[in-house]
Amino acid sequence: MPILAVRHVTTYRYRQPVAFGEHRIMFRPRDSYDQRLIAASLAIEPEPCALRWMFDVFGNCVAVATFAGRARTLRFTCGITLEHTPEHAPVFPLAPHATHYPFGYGAEDMPDLIRSIERHHPDPGHAIDAFARSFIPAEGRIPTQDLLAAMTRSVRQNFTYLARAEQGVQDPVQTLRTKRGSCRDFALLMMEAVRALGMAARFVSGYLYNPRGDRERHVGGGSTHAWLQVYLPGAGWVEFDPTNGIVGNRDLIRVAVARDPRQAVPLHGSFFGFPADDLGMSVEVDVAEIDGVADTGHAVLPVLQTSASR
Template sequence: MPILSVRHVTVYRYRRPVSFGEHRIMFRPRDSYDQRLIEATLDIDPLPASVRWMFDVFGNCVAIASFDTRSDTLRFTCGITLDHTPEHAPVFPLAPHATHYPFGYGVEDMPDLSRSIERQWPDTHHMVDAWARSFIPADGRIPTQDLLADMTRGIRCNFTYLARSEKGVQDPVTTLRLKRGSCRDFAVLMMEGVRSLGMAARFVSGYLYNPRNDRDRHVGGGSTHAWVGVYLPGAGWIEFDPTNGIVGNRDLIRVAIARDPRQAVPLHGSYFGLTSDDLGMRVDVAVTETSAPDLVPAH
């Protein structure tokens, strides 16, 4: 059970001092049985006039910072220490009726799952549908875990990871056509593919632990990361990282969950000035294993 430390720094630079609107910060990991938050710090420069905390509609922890000063630089430094319990060989105790695909959800779950089953992106020519169904054998029946693992590893093996600095997410049809994308692009493709098969899926944002920055093990480190959660009867929400072919939570630190990736942006806000004043943003994320302080819950 490693103790992991995360240092997440985001710096905005401007050509001249500008004033700032509210900034919404989503960096604090979700406490759970598989990850326990020990410490979390947030330093902002220049010092904000106020910082308030809230839970959003998904239960994600969000900080809202307001400012009354001008500056040519805005820096957010987040520090996290948590006790992480990885599932190295995940075996999911599925309900008997869900061990093989296709399966259905119970009537008591559907009101809460229905929006996570709805498709969010256009697929006029059913390309994502056809891609998702290519993992199903001709007789139409397959172990549910095998189907989702094959889809996860299929993206890992057949698509090329490409870090993108542009805002937003590539639509899944484009990702499928180009066979390349960022972690958030792959997450959205798999999420839409899973939904096309009638399963509930959601977008997960957080951090990736990659010992020694080993590219043979993982790609997508050095910034925030994205993957998919799928709801399986008897097992609950299970995580799949198509960028790295990970099934389960190994090396994944969950921060935010959402129905749509636009609801899980780690940091966004506004400034008041000219478009030409914006000199860009830099993000640096380091995730390392560390020795534990006294294991008390974070405040």
């Protein structure tokens, strides 16, 4: 079980000192069976006048910072250390009725899954419907895991990854038509395709571990990363990364989950000034494996350290 360290720095620059509105920061992973948080830190420059923590509607941990002064630079430096348990060859123990597609969800699950099954984007020409059904054989049933793995790897093989600095997510029909997009675009496209087949899907924001010396292994590193989860009876929420063709959680550090990508933005806020004052934003993310920590069941660092840099 490798120990991974993440350093995430976001810097906003302005032409002249501006005032800042409330900023919401979503960087702290939740503990789970496949990742155990050892330490987390957050440094903000300039120092906020208040910093509070909350859980959003999905149970994601969110820090909310408010500011009193003005500055030409606003910087957030986030750090996490966690123990990661990768699934190198995931085999999902599906419920007997869900081993092959099509399948249905139980009546007790439907009230909680329905909004994750509904389509969220228009598909007037049924292009996404056709894309989703292209993975289903003309006759007979297909193993559910094979269906989802084929869709995941098809995006990796047939689409071109492009890092996009623009905010927001590309319309999934456009992503399908151009076969180009960022990790969040590919995640949304596959979410809508999975939903077209009647399965529940949700968006995941986090980080991607690309081992040093193996830069060809994955694309999408150096910034935050995005993928999706699909709810499968018997297995629960299972990870799929269409950008890199990953099935399971290997090299994926989960921070936040949401029904819609707009609900899982890692950092967002506002400033008060002229539009021309905005000189842009830079993001630096480094994920590295560090020497292991003795598995005593206790963290060697405080689970949360919050400070303001000067």
